[in-house]
Amino acid sequence: MKSATHSIPLIRANSLHDLGELFKEQNPDIHALIASISAPLDVQQCHQDFLPEATLRSLIKVFGESCSPQAFIIAIQHACKTRYIPSVIAQLSQYGPMTVRSALEQFNEIISDHSSGARLSLKHFNGDDWFVRDKEGVCEDWFKYAEVFSVIFMDELVSALSGRRHWNRYVTLRSSDMESFITCPQLAHIQFFTHRSVTGIRLDASILNTDALLHRYPSNHAAQVLRPIPIQFVPAFKQSLQPYVRMGKLPLSQASRILCLHTRTIQRRLHAVGLTYRDVIEEIVLERAQDLLLNSCLSITAIAANMGYGDSANFTRFFKRKMAMTPSQYRCQKSAKAGVSRDRR
Known part of the structure; x- marks a missing residue:
């Protein structure tokens, strides 16, 4: 049996539906959109648990190519602030009080329950702590859009958990051709370093040791028990x-x-x-x-x-x-x- 690293990355199907909300303003031809990302033709009606991650990659690429870099960033920031971050913090609030460090570590466990290809972690490099996303595919045409999405999400998550909006952001990117994104005013608060080995945000100990602000989005539901995502090749296939x-x-x-x-x-x-x-x-x-x-x-x-x-x-x-x-x-x-x-x- 092949190891998990040789498996088929899967996502929970609702992740595709959530990201599809980005297209609402564009009023697209839904059937053409579904075909363009190789999603199942009946994806809107079916209640399957999992989909190949490739459909999500294609969706973010199609959306990125359909608008300007600035419009892309604005849409992602809005989605993160109004949908994704509140949902994540509500899930984290089920685990009780914790620091930002503990919350990020718990989030890294949560995200792995929703995407078998997602690998986020806290790492220590040369005396600094980094919130890191490790993802293959840097040469693929979807990668830069997914990387920008990840950076915005990670930045918004740390800001929401810590309550800190003004701190020195140092961000490393794997992509090299990112000028159209990193020069947008919405990301002017971030110092970028391109063509690096990982995508990461440097975090000070003062931020990581802060009590996480989990009370803003309290969860009224018990922790959901999810069916595990298959990671071995044949079950995932x-x-x-x-x-x-x-x-x-x-x-x-x-x-x-x-x-x-x-x-x-x-x-x-x-x-x-x-x-x-x-x-x-x-x-x-x-x-x-x-x-x-x-x-x-x-x-x-x-x-x-x-x-x-x-x-x-x-x-x-x-x-x-x-x-x-x-x-x-x-x-x-x-x-x-x-x-x-x-x-x-």
């Missing part, structure tokens, strides 16, 4: 493709485009654990079909169409090959067992 298999069979070439992974890379990683791409897709289709048979009133014909089969006969042959019974027999058998279990209570 299956989760990343599940929303797309809903729309029908998924060719390897299309999966490659969705995940931004070469087809040979996918095949090689699956081969390393004794699987083929067809094996994985059939597992996804079978699991989805079983769920629909047990938890919906859809006919066999409708379920077959949902799974991308032109007729129910082909679907029935596939299901029988996998389960040694027809879909109708499976539904009846499981329904009968469920009825017996209820009667015994």
